[in-house]
Amino acid sequence: MPAVTVEHIIKTYGKKKEVLALNDLSFDVAPGELFGIIGPDGAGKTSLFRILTTLLLADSGKATVDGFDVVQSYKEIRKRVGYMPGRFSLYTDLSVEENLNFFATIFNTSIKENYDLVKEIYVQIEPFKDRKAGKLSGGMKQKLALCCALIHRPSVLFLDEPTTGVDAVSRKEFWEMLKGLRQQGITILVSTPYMDEARLCDRVALIQNGAILSINTPAGVVDEFSYPLWAVQSPAMLPLLNELKALPFVKDAYPFGAYHHVVLNNAAAENQLHQWVQQFAVTNVQAKKITADIEDCFIALMKN
Amino acid sequence: MRTIRFLLQKEFRQIFRDPAIIRLILIMPVIQLMVLPWAADYEVKNIKLAVVNQDHSEYARQLVNKITASGYFNLAAYSGSYNEALHQIEEDKADVVLQIPAGFEKNLVKENEATLFMSLNAINGVKASLGGAYLGSIIQDYNRLVRTEWIQMPRFSPETQIAITSSNWFNPLMNYKYFMVPGILVILLTMVGANLTAINIVKEKEIGTIEQINVTPVRKFHFILGKLIPFWLLGFVVLTIGLTIARLFYGIVPVGSFFTIYVFSAVYLLAVLGLGLLVSTYSSNQQQAMLLSFFLMMIFILLGGLYTSIDSMPEWAQWITRFNPVSYFIEVMRMVVLKGSSLADIRIHLLIMLGFAVFFNGWAVLSYRKRT
Known part of the structure; x- marks a missing residue:
């Protein structure tokens, strides 16, 4: 039995239902899976999470969490999911320990009972347990929020953009923690706008404008990318990009870090590009063949 | 629970x-x-009174005394001309002007009646109407006093009088x-x-x-x-x-x-x-x-x-x-x-x-x- 099933979920906003947030979304998440939902801001990630955590009603479609229907058996779901909203939403005027204690007690459990689950994370914030939650740093807040979402030993954990606005080190630490939790058998759904985090998931769903572009393992997503990809660099990057875009054998070109990534129409075009680069050898244009990243796949899917 | x-x-x-x-x-x-x-507090107190006394008689003096002794009025100005008193109102130094015309005592004694002139600053409506009412009742009271003084006290009062007084229940004061x-x-x-x-x-x-x-x-x-x-x-x-x-x-x-x-x-x-x-x-x-x-x-x-x-x-x-x-x-x-x-x-x-x-x-x- 899948931990989460989503079948043809549609959600619109506005009086005339003019804003389509989720457009006929369907997917399954296997138990114990670390499932990433990757998409830009406004893709519908938060709406999806709010529907699955029984906070929002979908216009149509069915969804289950841990085998329970999100509409009929919402009470059961609330007992067994953990939800960490994108915005820090714990009591800022209560201390770290009081927050954790409060969320443990309203789930009819205690910190002691599930301490083993949160231990690794909690020890990092334990030195500040008497500090008010509002006075913690951003990374600490995320850790506390994760502890509070975990303290009742949920079977499914929903993390809505947990790493947005968190520094690179804390982000890395956070993903380490998620890996640890997966080993405890907790199904984790995590949404993020960062493509580099997709690699750390078991499977990812790339979504945009409320529709799924692709669901696959991170390696599978990359494999789906069937065009040759090159990275091109020169001292004059902007004119180079315009020239690359104008070439007939180039499917797409976009800036990517220190390089421009160039997607070619077919394998034959590789030679053409090579020749083109040779012509500009004086102006120091360099080109090399690379393998596609998730971000390249996403850009390709978005533009199709 | x-x-x-x-x-x-x-x-x-x-x-x-x-x-x-x-x-x-x-x-x-x-x-x-x-x-x-x-x-x-709704009780209007400290009404500023300007008196224009053009009579300077004993009766006029008694009247002014009675008004100021009531506790509701403060004598703010005492002058001889109405215009001067009106000026006091304009400067907000007075709320009420009471004019006692010349010959007030003479008329009262001779003709058994006399006129007084009262003008009120109605910018503060409550103060004006209550002040006017207070002043009116004090003058009436004074009138009665004067008349009882004049009546030769007979052994039995020929006129029966009904006086109406009120008392407040629950909050007598x-x-x-x-x-x-x-x-x-x-x-x-x-x-x-x-x-x-x-x-x-x-x-x-x-x-x-x-x-x-x-x-x-x-x-x-x-x-x-x-x-x-x-x-x-x-x-x-x-x-x-x-x-x-x-x-x-x-x-x-x-x-x-x-x-x-x-x-x-x-x-x-x-x-x-x-x-x-x-x-x-x-x-x-x-x-x-x-x-x-x-x-x-x-x-x-x-x-x-x-x-x-x-x-x-x-x-x-x-x-x-x-x-x-x-x-x-x-x-x-x-x-x-x-x-x-x-x-x-x-x-x-x-x-x-x-x-x-x-x-x-x-x-x-x-x-x-x-x-x-």
Whole structure:
């Protein structure tokens, strides 16, 4: 039995239902899976999470969490999911320990009972347990929020953009923690706008404008990318990009870090590009063949 | 039950941790009760009187003496010309001008009647009409005095006279503080009950904590009780502080029993807490909740019979007051404090208030949703 099933979920906003947030979304998440939902801001990630955590009603479609229907058996779901909203939403005027204690007690459990689950994370914030939650740093807040979402030993954990606005080190630490939790058998759904985090998931769903572009393992997503990809660099990057875009054998070109990534129409075009680069050898244009990243796949899917 | 205990624990922790709320709850009633009753006084005193005395007779002097001795008038100016006195009014140094024309005493003695001229500054309407009335009655009194002096006292009075005097029941000295203090106390309770509750719940909405609570198995009913009980108890604290101040500063000891007041307050607080809850379900941020409560508060106070008597309002406004919980409580407070009404006397009020409580809370509970 899948931990989460989503079948043809549609959600619109506005009086005339003019804003389509989720457009006929369907997917399954296997138990114990670390499932990433990757998409830009406004893709519908938060709406999806709010529907699955029984906070929002979908216009149509069915969804289950841990085998329970999100509409009929919402009470059961609330007992067994953990939800960490994108915005820090714990009591800022209560201390770290009081927050954790409060969320443990309203789930009819205690910190002691599930301490083993949160231990690794909690020890990092334990030195500040008497500090008010509002006075913690951003990374600490995320850790506390994760502890509070975990303290009742949920079977499914929903993390809505947990790493947005968190520094690179804390982000890395956070993903380490998620890996640890997966080993405890907790199904984790995590949404993020960062493509580099997709690699750390078991499977990812790339979504945009409320529709799924692709669901696959991170390696599978990359494999789906069937065009040759090159990275091109020169001292004059902007004119180079315009020239690359104008070439007939180039499917797409976009800036990517220190390089421009160039997607070619077919394998034959590789030679053409090579020749083109040779012509500009004086102006120091360099080109090399690379393998596609998730971000390249996403850009390709978005533009199709 | 266990859940409620933890919700209450959390709620009290937050309340006691917020020094602003504690200060508000303790200091607000003290200041309001110590300042407002002294200011909110309808008796018009210290009317500034300018006398234009063009007669300079014994009778004129007696009249002025009598007026200034009444305690209502302060002699602000004494001049010989009306224009000069009018100038005093223009400069706001006088409210009333009394002109005693030349020949006042002569006419009174010779022709048995004389005229006086009175002009009032009507920019402050209440002061003008009350001042005019006071002055008129003092002059009438003076008139009677003069005439009794003239009548040769016969052994038996040939004229039978009926004099009408009035005495005020329950507040014989018409001490306005007795009237205002219980009313202000009601307003205080309403503010603690309705505003604090509304803002407290909306704050959870605003900072997003309600979202985190909504995904837990905490039941709607528990959550709402967890919010209502602390403010219900705080209401009693404010009431007790208020009654203590009324006793210490104004010597107001309710003629009726404290028990009656507390029983009615218990039901009343339930009603206003329900109102606060209702405001919070329809507001999405603290500003909205604040403005909405402020709007309701204005109506409640001005149509509650605190400052103006409900009986003198137009018919349609009286109908509005019937839907105003504050008006019932103000009436009950005055009934119990001044008249000594018992629970049996206020049973209709109590029933109506119970109705308000059920209505507001029921509506609020029905419209509060854990999901959207």
